[in-house]
Amino acid sequence: MDFLPLRTVVPDPGTPQEMGFFTDTTLCIGCKACEVACKQWNQLPSDGNVFTGNSYDNTSHLGATTWRHVAFKEQLEQDRWLMMSDVCKHCQEAPCQISCPTGSLIYNEFGDVYVQPDICNGCGYCVVACPFGVIDRLETEGHAHKCTLCYDRQKDGMEPACAKACPTASIQFGPVEDLRVKARERVEQLHQQGNREAYLYGADSIGEYAPLNSFFLLEDHPHEYNLPEQPRQPFKNIEERYAQTFATAAGLLALGAWMLGRAADTSRSGAASQPELIAERQMQ
Amino acid sequence: MKEKAYYDVPMLKPPVWKWEIAAYFFLGGLSAGSFLISRIAARRRLETVSRAGAWIAAVAALPCAPLLIADLGDKSRFHHMLRIFQPRSPMNLGTWLLTGYSPLCMLAALFPRTARWTDPLSVPLAMGMTGYTGVLLSATANPLWCQNAWLGPLFSASAVHSGASAIRLALETTGKDVPEQLTHFEHACSVVKTVSLHGMMQTAGPVAKPLREDPLVRWGALAAGVAFPYLVDKLKMPRASRILSGVAALGGAWALRQALLKNGKKSAEDPKANRQLSSRGAQESALPVSSSPSPAGIPDARAGTQTPVNVGVP
Numbered sequence: 111m112d113f114l115p116l117r118t119v120v121p122d123p124g125t126p127q128e129m130g131f132f133t134d135t136t137l138c139i140g141c142k143a144c145e146v147a148c149k150q151w152n153q154l155p156s157d158g159n160v161f162t163g164n165s166y167d168n169t170s171h172l173g174a175t176t177w178r179h180v181a182f183k184e185q186l187e188q189d190r191w192l193m194m195s196d197v198c199k200h201c202q203e204a205p206c207q208i209s210c211p212t213g214s215l216i217y218n219e220f221g222d223v224y225v226q227p228d229i230c231n232g233c234g235y236c237v238v239a240c241p242f243g244v245i246d247r248l249e250t251e252g253h254a255h256k257c258t259l260c261y262d263r264q265k266d267g268m269e270p271a272c273a274k275a276c277p278t279a280s281i282q283f284g285p286v287e288d289l290r291v292k293a294r295e296r297v298e299q300l301h302q303q304g305n306r307e308a309y310l311y312g313a314d315s316i317g318e319y320a321p322l323n324s325f326f327l328l329e330d331h332p333h334e335y336n337l338p339e340q341p342r343q344p345f346k347n348i349e350e351r352y353a354q355t356f357a358t359a360a361g362l363l364a365l366g367a368w369m370l371g372r373a374a375d376t377s378r379s380g381a382a383s384q385p386e387l388i389a390e391r392q393m394q
Numbered sequence: 395m396k397e398k399a400y401y402d403v404p405m406l407k408p409p410v411w412k413w414e415i416a417a418y419f420f421l422g423g424l425s426a427g428s429f430l431i432s433r434i435a436a437r438r439r440l441e442t443v444s445r446a447g448a449w450i451a452a453v454a455a456l457p458c459a460p461l462l463i464a465d466l467g468d469k470s471r472f473h474h475m476l477r478i479f480q481p482r483s484p485m486n487l488g489t490w491l492l493t494g495y496s497p498l499c500m501l502a503a504l505f506p507r508t509a510r511w512t513d514p515l516s517v518p519l520a521m522g523m524t525g526y527t528g529v530l531l532s533a534t535a536n537p538l539w540c541q542n543a544w545l546g547p548l549f550s551a552s553a554v555h556s557g558a559s560a561i562r563l564a565l566e567t568t569g570k571d572v573p574e575q576l577t578h579f580e581h582a583c584s585v586v587k588t589v590s591l592h593g594m595m596q597t598a599g600p601v602a603k604p605l606r607e608d609p610l611v612r613w614g615a616l617a618a619g620v621a622f623p624y625l626v627d628k629l630k631m632p633r634a635s636r637i638l639s640g641v642a643a644l645g646g647a648w649a650l651r652q653a654l655l656k657n658g659k660k661s662a663e664d665p666k667a668n669r670q671l672s673s674r675g676a677q678e679s680a681l682p683v684s685s686s687p688s689p690a691g692i693p694d695a696r697a698g699t700q701t702p703v704n705v706g707v708p
Binding site: 162164167170171173181183205208209210211212213214229230231232233234235237238239240241242243245246247248249251252253254330331332333334335336337338339340341342344345346347348350351352354355356357358359360361362363365366367369370371372373 | 397398399400401403404405406407408409410411430431434435437438440443465466467468469471472474475477478480482483484485486489517521522524525526528529530532533534535536540541543545546547549550551554573574575576578579582583586590662668669671672673674
């Protein structure tokens with residue numbers, strides 16, 4: 111049963127293609143230019159100076175004021191240093207967008223998930239809906255924020271700040287269909303070079319979860335990058351859950367009607383009007 | 395082989411909701427539950443039950459919208475909730491339910507004779523009000539709540555149970571007759587609630603362990619909220635105990651909401667719980683890597699082009 115389709119807006123065939131990111135982590139050198147460029151272009155405040163001790167990752171995770179985060183994982187057994195520039199996945203069936211009660215979160219004309227900052231009233235639902243822990247509410251001003259995929263730059267025909275700054279083209283920007291083709295070729299190339307662990311995360315559906323417009327090329331299990339192995343689609347089968355809930359209420363309503371009907375019959379038949387019973391009750 | 399993990403950084407964000415939301419869950423449910431019983435009682439001409447239910451519903455409904463507004467990050471934009479009608483977002487649906495239900499339940503208390511005309515609208519709205527908050531929690535990525543089909547029925551049963559307990563409490567404290575069937579109905583709702591809670595915890599799996607062991611659940615929701623009122627009634631204890639049991643039942647219902655929110659928050663902040671959610675049913679995922687270590691210790695990779703694997707409901 112799927113009469114509440116998950117995606118609000120299906121782009122017209124004639125409109126511009128859906129734009130997204132292909133982040134090839136095998137090319138990432140961990141320079142964090144993407145973090146800096148994103149902060150600078152979007153005028154995002156600092157999140158404080160914390161040395162986490164987690165390799166070179168002092169940012170830890172995405173948040174309301176961090177929209178690019180470079181993850182570092184030293185793997186001494188494999189003689190390898192995993193580096194990944196994490197970002198909002200701009201899911202094709204984004205739970206944040208579905209959850210938003212004000213209509214602040216929309217799909218813009220580039221197929222990307224965008225928070226309209228003048229509408230959000232900070233209810234916080236998107237924060238718990240995101241299976242990747244991307245979007246968050248900024249407590250100092252009460253609204254939710256996340257990567258806009260540089261909507262403002264895209265409107266002027268420019269590429270996002272992070273893609274522009276990335277020195278190795280680990281972050282590639284373009285129409286999602288083209289990026290998928292490039293990505294599959296890249297994985298094939300890596301396999302032929304002997305890197306058989308390379309795979310794409312989000313170029314296609316991941317189990318129950320629709321594809322990501324911002325997808326990744328990874329070399330190890332998603333948990334090593336702090337990505338979910340099976341992202342959850344919270345709104346899957348929600349129609350059934352609504353129905354089951356309503357049925358429970360209906361069942362209890364029917365039960366109540368029946369039971370209280372018998373109470374009414376009892377009182378009408380005069381049981382409660384018997385003086386002995388009334389006196390007995392008053393003594394309790 | 396060491397578990398695959400990213401240090402001790404959680405994958406997910408915890409809910410930003412605080413005590414206002416637990417209070418709203420309780421009061422909104424109580425209001426809707428009392429209202430439904432009140433309407434049944436009116437149709438069955440049980441006047442005292444009906445009037446008690448109607449007033450409890452109206453008074454409990456009063457703080458609901460203020461509580462929700464107080465929880466917002468930007469309170470001045472509270473009306474933005476009504477910009478759209480998007481029923482697949484339980485929060486938006488709930489806003490409309492509350493907006494429709496509140497004035498009707500006030501009307502039913504102030505002008506009881508008009509209530510029967512608004513029943514075709516107010517009763518379905520109230521039915522929605524009892525359980526939509528449970529569906530809302532289930533429609534999140536939170537390890538404790540995610541996709542849990544029992545949450546909606548649990549909240550619904552708990553709301554009707556709270557309504558019955560509150561009406562009984564009101565009648566006991568004002569010295570009025572309590573129809574035996576009302577108490578029996580309260581117990582029946584209690585059974586549905588307990589079964590739903592058990593189902594919810596089973597579905598949530600190992601992530602539900604902190605919830606199961608939370609004193610708010612053991613002593614609050616179950617002992618005080620369910621067992622104590624049942625014992626008081628079965629042992630035909632005096633009026634003072636019956637009043638206490640009514641308070642305990644309501645306290646138990648509030649404790650249940652509070653426990654669900656608190657443990658949901660904890661599960662989001664717990665990296666292990668995050669990973670447990672993410673690996674649940676992931677054996678058949680489309681990814682070439684699985685969470686269980688392969689003999690060589692290296693995840694195996696399929697060819698570069700992936701074909702999506704259709705995974706059944708986990």
